[in-house]
Amino acid sequence: MWQNLLAFNLGVELGQVAIILALWPALIMCRRVNSSLWMYLRVGLAGGCAAIACYWTFKRVAEVYSTLA
Incomplete structure (x- = not known):
């Protein structure tokens, strides 16, 4: 295993x-x-990663909550 x-x-x-x-x-x-494109790209990538992390966190919390309820 x-x-x-x-x-x-x-x-x-x-x-x-x-x-x-x-x-x-x-x-x-x-x-x-292009330094301004670099800044937008960094913020966009970080925001996308944060959005996915929040989605997965809320989804898993909802699954745990539904199991307990």
């Missing part, structure tokens, strides 16, 4: 690293070309 969990978590982490490594050069280039 623990090997499956470890393999899954390592796969998720490697996927995240691969995405960052793929996007990093484009983000660096964007920052060098």
